[in-house]
């Protein structure tokens with residue numbers, strides 16, 4: 001690391017620091033319930049491009065009864081994973097897998113480079129997935145491709161602005177102050193990139 005100043009380090013160095021300073025590191029896995037793990041596998045493996053890394057098939061005493069379920073992990077580049085459960089009994093499926101809330105503000109966002117974003121966008125189009133199940137938003141500081149999975153979970157694939165390190169440094173320096181300002185009622189936009 002070239003400097004002790006948090007706001008002068010690269011993204012890679014920040015990631016190293018996260019571990020060194022005792023913060024949680026990368027995502028280990030998310031967990032959601034799928035109605036049909038083959039539809040989920042097709043979406044995440046064939047369209048998004050995340051390899052199926054593990055399929056755990058289990059019966060456990062969980063939350064007051066024996067639950068029989070399958071649990072699939074789809075790998076991200078850094079070793080993290082998106083994981084999905086499907087239950088054998090419809091009662092367990094209904095109990096643990098309520099429908100996702102229909103809100104674009106509930107989503108998971110994964111960082112991509114341009115080639116990866118382009119590839120996912122092309123495979124979404126080839127699959128015949130169309131708006132409103134997929135769309136692109138230009139946020140200024142990033143370009144985001146959104147797509148809904150077979151169970152209604154929205155995945156965002158985020159391509160950072162080329163100047164991301166400067167942008168993050170500036171945001172970091174004023175993050176608390178801006179939060180206080182907004183919560184106090186001053187809702188002036190501070191996104192100067194759009």
Ligand SMILES: [Fe+2]
Pocket residue numbers: 107109156
């Ligand atoms: Fe987002």
